[in-house]
Structure formats: structure tokens, C-alpha cells
Amino acid sequence: MKIESLTSSFPLFKLMGVPSIFENGFYYSKNLDSEYIDCSENTAAALNLASLKDIKGKRDQNFGWSKQRIAFLRSHDLEVINNQKSIFKIEQPFTLANGKIIQLVSIKFPLIINKKMVGISGISFDLKSNRFSISNNNILTKPDTKQLLTVLSQREQQCLRYFLNGKTAKETAMILGLSYRTIEEYLTNLKKKLGCRTKRDLLALMSGL
Numbered sequence: 001m002k003i004e005s006l007t008s009s010f011p012l013f014k015l016m017g018v019p020s021i022f023e024n025g026f027y028y029s030k031n032l033d034s035e036y037i038d039c040s041e042n043t044a045a046a047l048n049l050a051s052l053k054d055i056k057g058k059r060d061q062n063f064g065w066s067k068q069r070i071a072f073l074r075s076h077d078l079e080v081i082n083n084q085k086s087i088f089k090i091e092q093p094f095t096l097a098n099g100k101i102i103q104l105v106s107i108k109f110p111l112i113i114n115k116k117m118v119g120i121s122g123i124s125f126d127l128k129s130n131r132f133s134i135s136n137n138n139i140l141t142k143p144d145t146k147q148l149l150t151v152l153s154q155r156e157q158q159c160l161r162y163f164l165n166g167k168t169a170k171e172t173a174m175i176l177g178l179s180y181r182t183i184e185e186y187l188t189n190l191k192k193k194l195g196c197r198t199k200r201d202l203l204a205l206m207s208g209l
Helices: 006-015 041-046 067-083 145-149 154-164 169-176 180-193 199-207
Strands: 026-031 036-039 087-090 104-113 116-126
Touching: 026 041, 026 104, 067 087, 067 104, 067 116, 154 169, 154 180, 154 199, 169 180, 180 199
Parallel strands: none
Antiparallel strands: 026 036, 026 116, 087 104, 104 116
16 A cells, blocks of 8 residues: 555544544654654654654664564564555554553554655554454564565675674675675665664664564
8 A cells, every 4th residue: 555645544544443543543654764754742742752843863762662672663664665565563562651551553554755655654553542353363472583684685684694693894704705895885784774773773673583
């Protein structure tokens, strides 16, 4: 499903029995690197943001969530981006900053501007606050490592494996018979694909799987 804005999806939410997505849900949008673009007031309040504009440029890593949840959210984003269609998932319960425990069901869509996909839009609902009837077969409990790695080329996966095994870019270059600069380019590309800014972010993401 390709949409120009979230409003074109309203019929889908009505079929689900959701009367008002902005009253009951948490809306947000991200760019292709999983940086937040905007959000609804509900989302800003749940994240303890002073204003809606404070979401811009932030990432899931900025909100104190577990490594497992951050990896799960990124894998959901990547599925939408790579398949260019809406995807529905359910999370494990987690605790907000205010101590409230919630379990979210999320539907994410490609964010299309001028016929070009520039990111994803999503709407999430707390299962405990909204009455849904959902089969347990659809519940995903943790991110799938294989699912995350499908966005990487074979060479990028090799570089990642050596990086996670403690090899430097120079050592990896010698093993693979490539230049140091080429290895650094592979590492830069795979960090971007996995939504990581630094090598430390990359280690944190992969250690949570």
C-alpha cells in the first residue's frame, strides 16, 4: 500500500474498529534512516517531549528503550522500506518513562512524497487500552537477526561479521584482499542500512539480538 499521507488510510482503521486514530493512537513518521520527522501529541506526551518539534531528528536509541526493542522497531521499519507496503506487528510489553506498562500493536506504511518513498509513517495502539481480537500466530516476540541482515549485501555481511569478531578495518581488508578504504565504505553503508550512526551503535544493536 502506497500512501501520500496517513489520512488516505482512514478506511483501514475504521474497518479495524478504531474510531479516531489520533485520539487513541500514537502517530509518528521517520525518514529512511529511522530518524523521526514528526509525531502526534499523544506520542510526544508518551515520550516526555516538551513540544512536537522536539521529536525531529531523534532516534529510538534516544528514549532509553531496551536494545531488543530498538532492534525490533528498526526491523519493522526496514520491512516496510524494503517491501514498500504496510506491515502490521505486535510488540512485547514494555515500560514507559512514567512507569506505565503497555503493549503496542503497530501498523507502518511507506511515507510517499511526490511519488517517492522518503520514509515510513506509523500508528501504534496500546492493546490494553483498545479492544482488539488478534491471533497469537501474529505476535512476534523479538527481532529476527536474519531479517535484519537481509538488507545487507554479502560483502557487507562479511565485514559486519569480522567487525563483530573484533577485527579492525585494516585487518578485515587484509583477510578479504580489499583496500582499507573499501572496507570503511562497506561499514559506513551497513551502518546506514541498519540505522546506526556509529560503530558503538552497531555493536549495541547486534548485541541486543
